[in-house]
Amino acid sequence: MKLIFTLLIILFGVAAFLHKRVSDNAAGKIFGNMTYHIDDALDKKNITLVNGEHEEWELRVEYDNRYVFGDFNHDGLKDVAVMIIENTGGNQDWYTLAFLINDGKRLAHKATIYLDDRAIINSMRAKNDKVSIDMYVHQAGDSMGGPSKRVKELYEYPGPNTFVSRKQMLENSQTPPRRF
Amino acid sequence: MAKRQPSDVDTWLGRETGHTRKALENASSYFDNKDVLTVNTLEAIYGQESSFGINRRTRGMNGAAGDFHLEKKTAERYGLVVSKKNDQRFDIDYASIAAARYLKDLDRIFGKRSVLSEGRTTSPVRDVLERKKFVLAAYNDGEGQIARAQYLAQEAGKDPANWNDVQQFLEQAGNTSAKAGETRQYVDGVPKNETEFADKSLADKKAKDKKIGKSKGLCVNGHWITKDHHHIFICD
Numbered sequence: 001m002k003l004i005f006t007l008l009i010i011l012f013g014v015a016a017f018l019h020k021r022v023s024d025n026a027a028g029k030i031f032g033n034m035t036y037h038i039d040d041a042l043d044k045k046n047i048t049l050v051n052g053e054h055e056e057w058e059l060r061v062e063y064d065n066r067y068v069f070g071d072f073n074h075d076g077l078k079d080v081a082v083m084i085i086e087n088t089g090g091n092q093d094w095y096t097l098a099f100l101i102n103d104g105k106r107l108a109h110k111a112t113i114y115l116d117d118r119a120i121i122n123s124m125r126a127k128n129d130k131v132s133i134d135m136y137v138h139q140a141g142d143s144m145g146g147p148s149k150r151v152k153e154l155y156e157y158p159g160p161n162t163f164v165s166r167k168q169m170l171e172n173s174q175t176p177p178r179r180f
Numbered sequence: 181m182a183k184r185q186p187s188d189v190d191t192w193l194g195r196e197t198g199h200t201r202k203a204l205e206n207a208s209s210y211f212d213n214k215d216v217l218t219v220n221t222l223e224a225i226y227g228q229e230s231s232f233g234i235n236r237r238t239r240g241m242n243g244a245a246g247d248f249h250l251e252k253k254t255a256e257r258y259g260l261v262v263s264k265k266n267d268q269r270f271d272i273d274y275a276s277i278a279a280a281r282y283l284k285d286l287d288r289i290f291g292k293r294s295v296l297s298e299g300r301t302t303s304p305v306r307d308v309l310e311r312k313k314f315v316l317a318a319y320n321d322g323e324g325q326i327a328r329a330q331y332l333a334q335e336a337g338k339d340p341a342n343w344n345d346v347q348q349f350l351e352q353a354g355n356t357s358a359k360a361g362e363t364r365q366y367v368d369g370v371p372k373n374e375t376e377f378a379d380k381s382l383a384d385k386k387a388k389d390k391k392i393g394k395s396k397g398l399c400v401n402g403h404w405i406t407k408d409h410h411h412i413f414i415c416d
Binding site: 039043044053055057058060062085087088089090091092093094114116117118141143144145146163165166167168 | 188227228229230231234235236237242243244245249250251253254297318319320321322323324325354355356357358359362363
């Protein structure tokens with residue numbers, strides 16, 4: 001009996017793992033080939049990722065294989081938030097939260113929140129139509145590759161054509177984010 | 181009496197091995213008497229980027245990684261192999277040479293009027309001390325963004341060869357305020373640590389005067405073997 005129970009748990013685990021893998025691959029094909037608006041490049045522009053990447057002189061954009069679904073603009077339609085890495089020259093790799101809003105026909109990139117340069121993302125989840133991110137960000141004294149301040153913050157869709165940094169977002173927020 | 185807290189530089193120097201120091205000294209021979217870059221500049225950047233090899237991120241990634249947090253494209257431009265199996269950005273001998281050559285190239289780019297890709301042009305910064313600020317800014321933010329900020333400063337009637345003037349235009353050049361803030365901190369912070377390294381480090385400051393020897397021309401093409409459980413790279 002105990003053996004059957006253990007086997008069932010393993011089976012469920014494997015099924016869940018395979019399901020996630022298939023979902024991630026399908027998501028990668030969609031979000032890794034979408035058009036994104038890059039606001040902080042030398043010239044603001046739209047770029048389309050191909051197989052998760054776009055590269056040109058002093059601009060590299062990558063899909064980071066993380067996404068969550070939610071009705072972020074509260075219109076009854078399912079939207080998506082994805083993690084995108086932006087480099088606009090030098091060695092700054094900015095982790096950004098891109099909101100892809102569903103207008104009933106298609107998803108379009110409408111807003112970005114710049115999280116941190118070389119942030120370490122632990123997890124990204126949808127919570128009450130907001131995005132919860134558990135991550136390490138920089139604090140005074142950290143090396144560029146070693147952000148050490150662990151934070152768990154909730155991000156609301158900031159509205160169309162909004163491209164803001166995490167700090168600005170937190171300053172404007174009514175509810176202070178929970179911190180570790 | 182309260183015990184003095186060790187500074188970042190003290191911590192980083194505690195991680196500096198003889199091999200690391202030698203690698204940085206060798207790499208500093210890519211600098212010359214036309215710049216004010218030294219082995220201590222490399223130490224300060226090594227500390228600032230990866231905390232002396234502690235925070236190097238993931239092998240093979242496109243973004244900044246390795247001891248000096250070079251982007252994959254930048255590392256490859258200086259002949260380094262970058263793959264998941266073999267990423268020379270994680271080898272201090274290769275990484276420090278690539279970083280030194282990149283810094284020297286940035287010093288040359290900002291030492292004269294240089295046309296970058298996409299038609300962007302740098303304004304010459306004749307003062308070597310001032311130029312180092314532009315070099316550090318470009319290492320962090322990219323030479324294109326800094327050249328654009330120089331252009332905007334000049335258009336506004338400011339001095340494009342003065343960092344204090346140019347840094348005011350980082351946002352207008354296309355950076356978010358967070359990015360621009362990081363670059364300003366980088367340009368302020370690295371030289372402070374460099375001064376502390378100059379005071380405390382055992383590294384030979386005159387190493388840059390030594391000629392680049394053949395032994396420093398590390399090979400790029402080769403293959404890996406395993407001997408006594410150690411991976412060894414053999415030059416072809």
